[in-house]
Amino acid sequence: MTAPLTNDEVGKTVVDAAGKELGIVAKVDGSRAYVDPNPSLAEQALASLGWEGEDEEDYIVTEDMLESVGEEIVLRGEL
Template sequence: MNGTLTGDDVGKTVVDAAGKELGIVAKVDGNRAAVDPNPSVAEHVFASLGIEGEDEEDYVVTESMLESVDDEIVLQGTL
């Protein structure tokens, strides 16, 4: 099962299939999300307000990597 990414996913926690927290969604662009693995307090606040941002430490997650999208985003497999 794959999920669909939307701008509403900014700020959601991203976890692997085992439940290990991998970061938060910093930005959604089409079918990809930039995930911040070490968000600062300010980045958490911006994300909770729906303000997107992307920086050099973020990594990309695509919809084909998703297991589900709900209150958190679950990736297929573990890292």
């Protein structure tokens, strides 16, 4: 099991097991991260400052879907 998600993950890139970029973390709420698949430059800048936000196109990633959390968030391959 990976470390729990925290607000420190806001702005990090989310990638699949093959390394394909899937988006950035827009918001963390408990054990769920809201991932923006098409962040604008403004959204990327706000996320890098740790300012959270979510919109209707975001998808949810839960802690049990994670392989690792570091400079980027890597999803498990067997999802």
